[in-house]
Amino acid sequence: xxxxxxxxxxxxxxxxxxxxxxxxxxxxxxxxxxxxxxxxxxxxxxxxxxxxxxxxxxxxxxxxxxxxxxxxxxxxxxxxxxxxxxxxxxxxxxxxxxxxxxxxxxxxxxxxxxxxxxxxxxxxxxxxxxxxxxxxxxxxxxxxxxxxxxxxxxxxxxxxxxxxxxxxxxxxxxxxxxxxxxxxxxxxxxxxxxxxxxxxxxxxxxxxxx
Numbered sequence: 001x002x003x004x005x006x007x008x009x010x011x012x013x014x015x016x017x018x019x020x021x022x023x024x025x026x027x028x029x030x031x032x033x034x035x036x037x038x039x040x041x042x043x044x045x046x047x048x049x050x051x052x053x054x055x056x057x058x059x060x061x062x063x064x065x066x067x068x069x070x071x072x073x074x075x076x077x078x079x080x081x082x083x084x085x086x087x088x089x090x091x092x093x094x095x096x097x098x099x100x101x102x103x104x105x106x107x108x109x110x111x112x113x114x115x116x117x118x119x120x121x122x123x124x125x126x127x128x129x130x131x132x133x134x135x136x137x138x139x140x141x142x143x144x145x146x147x148x149x150x151x152x153x154x155x156x157x158x159x160x161x162x163x164x165x166x167x168x169x170x171x172x173x174x175x176x177x178x179x180x181x182x183x184x185x186x187x188x189x190x191x192x193x194x195x196x197x198x199x200x201x202x203x204x205x206x207x208x209x210x
Contacts, residue, residue, distance in 0.1 A: 047147075057207035064199050068097050069114050074137075079208055089202030091191040098189040101126065101146075102136035108176050108183040109160060109165025110148050125149045140185045148181035 065075045082092035097103065102118040105126060111117035118136045120126055125146050126133055128140070140146070152158055162178055170176060173187040191201075 054207070054210075060200055060203040061207055063197070064094075064097070064201070064204060067114075067128045067197060067199075068103060069118065070097075078205070086124065090205045092198065092200050093204065094191050094194050095189050096139065098194055099139040099141075100136065101128075101133060101138040101140060104140050104146060104183070104185070105172070107171040107174060108146065109162050109168070110180055110181055110183075112157070112161035112164055116157060116161065120148070120152070125152050142185050142187060144185045146183045146185070153181055204207075 004161065061075070065072070069076075070078070078096055079089070079093055082089045082096055085092045085201060098107075102114050102121055105111050105117035105120060106114045111120055121136045121138075122134055124132050124134045125148060128138075129145050158181070162181075165178065171189070172193060173185065173189045175184040175186045177183065
């Protein structure tokens with residue numbers, strides 16, 4: 001499947017804020033937003049026109065899509081599913097994205113970024129209720145026990161991610177056991193549980209409603 005192969009820090013610069021795509025690097029002075037907080041490209045520093053209407057809506061969609069590491073077709077499919085569910089479409093969309101297995105692995109602190117989490121899932125290192133699940137888009141449910149395969153507990157990338165997670169907020173809908181690289185889904189995520197980066201899903205609803 002096609003993925004963004006270029007420097008992901010350019011994506012943060014394009015959106016003008018941290019999307020936390022590079023794990024530990026996002027919390028250091030090496031972060032691109034800390035050094036060059038302007039649009040990438042030859043004329044990036046000169047592009048200061050204020051966006052309105054469609055431009056604002058498009059940028060919000062791109063920000064959310066890039067934060068969760070999705071392609072356009074995937075993102076549109078999630079939106080259409082969110083429309084069919086009861087309740088506000090925007091909130092349904094955000095909850096669905098939070099329930100993705102790669103995002104859950106990131107939230108538990110087993111991986112330092114969603115890209116790292118996706119790699120762990122694809123390589124078969126994740127178990128749900130004792131069974132291997134290698135589908136990053138798998139939607140977790142209440143009661144799911146999630147754990148990292150034991151031979152990965154000493155992996156340098158995993159240990160770095162766990163240390164980083166100690167300084168970050170905890171997802172209240174997950175019961176996390178960092179010492180054993182385990183977590184349990186104790187509730188469905190709520191819209192208010194998704195705080196970083198700031199997102200305005202209503203702009204996405206408006207964009208797709210045109």
